[in-house]
Amino acid sequence: MFGSINSKKYFDRFIPRRINTEIDIMRSSDAAGLLNSPDVQSDVGFINYAKVRYHHGNFQKLLRNTLLPLEAKVLNFFPPKKISFNGVSTQWNETWPVKLRRKPVIGPPEMILDMPQFDSHLCHHVADWSSQNCLATIFENEVHMWYPDTDCRRATTNTGQGVQHCVKWAPDGSKFAVGLFPNRIGIWCIVKNKQIHENHCCLHFCEIFCLEWLDNKTLVAGCSRGILSIYTSELNLLKRVCCFPKCSIINITVSCDKSFLATSNINKTVIVWKISDMERVFTIKSKSIIRALAWHPWKSSLLACGCTDEASARVTIWNINTQNQVAREKTCYKNSSIGALTFNPISGELVVSYFVRDNHAGIGIITVLSNIDTVVEELHIHDAPILYLLWGSGGRQLASISADENLCIWNFFGNPSIEIKQTQDNSRRSNLLYPCIRITPTRLEWI
Template sequence: MKTRIHKLQDIHKQIELLNITHQREAWRALMAEQTIIPDLNQIKILHYSNSTMQSQNLQRTESKEERKWKCTPRKKTLIGNVEKILCLDSSEEDNKVGLIDWSCNGLISFGNQNGISICNRDGIELGMCKEKNAKVVKWSNDGSKLAICTSLRIILYDLEKEKSIWNISSKCLRALPHSNHCICWSFDDRYIVIGCEEAISVYETDTGKLIESIWTIRYMDCISSLNFSPNYKYLVSTDGEQNFGIFTWPDIKFCYYIELSDKIRAVAWHPQMSNTLCIGSGRSLMLWNVNKKTIIDHKSVKSYDFRVENLVWNKLSGELVVHWTYREGNKRYSIVPVLASFDRIVDALPLKHQTHISFLKFNGTHEELITCDNEVFSIWNFFGEKSQYGRQVPLYNSTRQKQGVLNRNPIR
């Protein structure tokens, strides 16, 4: 598969010039609106003929060609200083990113030497699952249950009952030091989908009964991540190397897999374009159309020292948050810009130079962003102190019917 790779501008330089860039765009929009400079917002296309030379004016827009996904980007920088900092005793293991999750109700689960702790956004511990060999944890969509994978077992912890409601062994899990495990929940929380070394398995939430298991060794060497599309029609998997595979849901039928040139480190589905998938591979970003099996856009950072670590799309604005790391000497540092398109950075987290991020996720309303740097958890207001999207309302509420999709979305 051949595609033309475009180079992203220098990320550091774009972030430094954010305020100036926003001011220029605001002045340009104002002058175009007031027609201070004729034809400022127009492109002239010349048409030649034997007798006359005419010009046709076309409205200048940034939408379809420059912006490859639905997005209503901010017109100024909104992310200020961190709103809240929590110092929690999290795991010291290398795979600590799998042992952290943030529920739709604002609860943080994280692994430490005593098991899996559950705290609120003020750092107050609300519960503890005393499972010391956990590999990965994942909150249900309604935030009431926590699925936990160990080397050989799967546990379902009920937050309200403050205990595990089932604990089963799994043949697909392996007690290997660096074995891969991943978890995702179905639309209505009826099923838990587990990915491991060689299989994708589906368990019934109420009973822990194994519903189906598909061995993936003939498609991919192992499964290191699983993510549902917003319409829950597709399931994308990665194998920790250069391959990603597409499965249909709920039948878990294998569709196809693609091998890239660099290791895949992150994937994210667009919240409203269910067939659009962003893939972070090496120092590159790829926009992929799952239905057509085609690349929509492909951009790469200039510097070879850059590496994509995490991707997350905001459901309210359609802006893409990209976590890159870059090398200086023998150390790697983090930089987290907000993208309106692959060519346009509109904001960034004001991180300290030495910050190293191992976790990045939005809260239930997508107005707050949480990051983790070792044992320090930081909560950021993504749209500034006074959000343009109004009062925060949880996407999922146990007192009403579970939704699984965003009820309100101003993305146009």
């Protein structure tokens, strides 16, 4: 009887031995060693560092579950709230709504195209991708068009003295607007394969620097004299507005619901306009010139800006309705600048191109953000500033164009069955948007 009482007390007071689940399976130094290992740093031409970190995290979880099968019992009293925004599931603390992809899926670029004599001037916009999946770029004062699906190539030939500085497709992809030399603007029709309309800019000595279509019937142009002009699709002038006198407009972008228009200029200023009456909503001042602007694809009040502060680039998110900055990137790259940024029209993720300087060299990095400080993709392939991020195939393909004269086409939602197309010499340059003669030190070759 005495023994049974002791036995009962023993079982009542028994505490099973617990495994220390707080043990660090792989220390941070080991993780850094993994990222810097020869297998990762070998000359492969392309690395998605976010995918490396993703697989490293999965391996760490698998190893922990194998060695320490007992899970820590944690009671979550306040689980993360989820809300629905137009059918999109999103975390309550996110800056903008997204349709998240589950993991890093972007592999090597599907194709790499040669862009000889690429115009990388800050004020110029020499490339665009249409809704009909046609890439257009300005080369030798003409617009060269290339259809990736059919490999069909065309070029303009009767634009007078030539195309200058900018090209922009209409939303339906049937025509595009171009800046013409010396101070004119033109409309090129794809069906008729000719220029159908032409008009002069505001002054005889100004130049068209940027273009944006509000819809298929309304075009906005910004010039080197700081004048914002609104035209019909027949280039009949509707209205002119002065942003800053004698201060070049370098970018124009319109919100998804066509309510707001954002412009940036050489004066380190971003102006948001109300399109209905072209009244200024508010002004954003910066310490550096802002060319990178992007509106959210379905939340029209959110505007993303790429700024440089204290020698490092940062992304800031502004709410136009409240006229406040709602988010500011914290995990920026040191000694960097932002060349372009854009929201994916399907997932709502933000794609940003950085150029990180290291002494006299540098590297171009493409990052995909699901939140202001959450990097889900980090692509390394360019070795110069990346000035264009363009969407094709309805947002499923991404084109990055860099000052290293390379244009890369990526499958944004992943397609591991497609292999990179390269030339016989296995170089990173493969095709040209339009055939041209290129002189090399050893021979004259026709690409």
